[in-house]
Amino acid sequence: MNAPSNPAVAPLDRAAYQRAARVLLNSPLITGTFPTADALPLIRRWAGPLREDLAELFDYRLDLTATTARLSRVRDAFDPSQPARAGAQLDRPFDRRRYAYLCLALAVLGRAGLQIALSELAERVAGEADRIDGLELSLDRQPDRAGFVDAAGWLEARGAVRLADGSARRWVDDPSAGEALYDIDRDVLRALYRPSPVLQHVDTARALLYRPQGVSRDTRRRESAQRVRRALVERPVAYYADLAPGDRGMLRNPGPAAEVAELTGLVVERRSEGVALLDVSGMFSDRRFPGSGTRAQVALLLANRIADRVLDPDAPELTVLAPDPDRGQTWVRALDGAMPRADLITQFADDSDPADSADPANPAGHSVDEGDTVDDPDGAATAGCPLLEDGWLRSTLTELIDSYSTALSAAQVADPARLLDSALALLAELDMIVRVPGGVLARPLLARYRNAVVSVRPAAEPAGLFDMGG
Template structure:
């Protein structure tokens, strides 16, 4: 592990770079800020080796972009795309985002907002359930939200005009964007051709191995081979940085053994600078820097203060020896989310042999 070779004085800088890569899978000259990319470029070689060794993640760094390609073990709907006003993307905005990105990949160096909307509208008309009508204000607002998401990450940059003016009145308003092709290319590169997937499971780790759920507890794949201990370690480390808490009960026997090993957690602590908190239920990595977590807690504001008060009440209730037994509820079934996504995959255009 290269982090062990870094001097104490430079380790904090390296850990900040690791946190940037893990929290922003795409880094550009302006996103998430102007110091992130130079920091990653400084530690690119060491990060590339450590991220691959610990998590199985691939890191590509160029002069203008840094792209982390994670390994997805399970679907996570807790980190949706959001508009500049912090509204969660709906299905329409996700569709416009994907179609706009495809159109930008075929465009030149510049494109107007109305021209991009025409391209997206033409492509949307070929997909059942997706439509972009620029005469409809709600469609224009959703489209501008998708374009704003791309602009925030540096795929496009406003050269002239105003997107909100076009959204209010497309016949009077207009906007011209410069296209940053390296960012567009780096932004969407799935491990498999998405248009030929019949199930979202094809993007998850182990999809090629087709692991049998009934054999997973025994650590066997469908081919009868034992699971790779290195991959088990990587999966546990991935869970440590991707989930708020890794619960022992959620892991198979091999995963529990890996989590119990002090080296497993210590390696992640060394890379990220996070502090592990072990409990009987599992392990959580505490972000004392405030640079990796989605939300600071405790924090300021009404919602954060109410959450803190509720946490206190929950704690008092749990430790009260005279209180009745707590009710327990099962966690949401991940298969239900997969079924919902699979049900939305259009059948048109899927080539059977490639699927």
């Protein structure tokens, strides 16, 4: 089944239009240099039909300026799988401290002139950080400087600031000897910071999530379809078990997935556990898997071993557990517990908690249409996942290290616990596992990589003192 295409896009232009949609969904902020120099002209060419389709299919809003394109998305749930990243290979997820530095840098840059020195930006961010309990930016500490420069580098990559002179890395190594000067792009700064609610009016993290407003049956069905389409493009797999009861029937309907496939050019794959959109172009993801790098390769090997263990008919039966349906609320409570309250304007804050009045059969609070089936004949809501215990994971990684030690660095071999944690974190981000106390729960997507083959290249050995060139 093919969904009807936008009549403003000619059939011969469909591939170019789909590429524009993929670029925008993958990079909601587009500037003259980010993610590539040709991205902004591509989006501007198709701005009209993109704006219509994204609003209709996802309830997203596309805003354009002379130098930016900004896709304002809505979130139905908190998702820890898409962190900001630092490093040349984007292999270092931001921690809370880096996120705080990033937010404070945005605030400082918004009040700055046309240029700012890195040291001045750091000093002003440090002054703001001193006003926040538990946060510090000490310019005398190299780890603090490195974390701050990661945040500045994230802004530089998107064009909010542009290096005019100097070197940020030299400043990190020695602030007395190094310096950097940045030009500030105000259009990009305004596009970056576009909160929907006034943050001083928000007293719970739930207020940052999308809340259905539907009253009529047709409106509720449209919102359900939009939630399902958002799940398809925001998650590696849209599992039935992860959706509210009223949305599972919508996902089983071929229409929403076909419409997303028509917009993006992706291929729909349906399984008994859920629906995935396969990216045959290799260009529609914040990270590729399988991928290069030790972390991705170890994660692939581990996924392969987990899938083999789950599907081994001769091995002892594994314990099966259902992922905690309340883990989203756990994230909400953690965010609420860390939220600063000093500047909260309580008379405007919405202190109602949707969870307080949630239907136990519909804990996500989504509208359920009278025509939808809310009973669960195939057990999607209670589907369990096999548990792989920590001891098995550690011993399996030890075997992998023994087998592939030539491809690993000495530091990785010496710290298997850190290597295991890094690989499991990647698999969790890709929704292949759910981490639980005592182990991990294997999700169905792992089975795709059961027969994966890893090509191992020996790690480069450092040259010895007396090695001679040929």
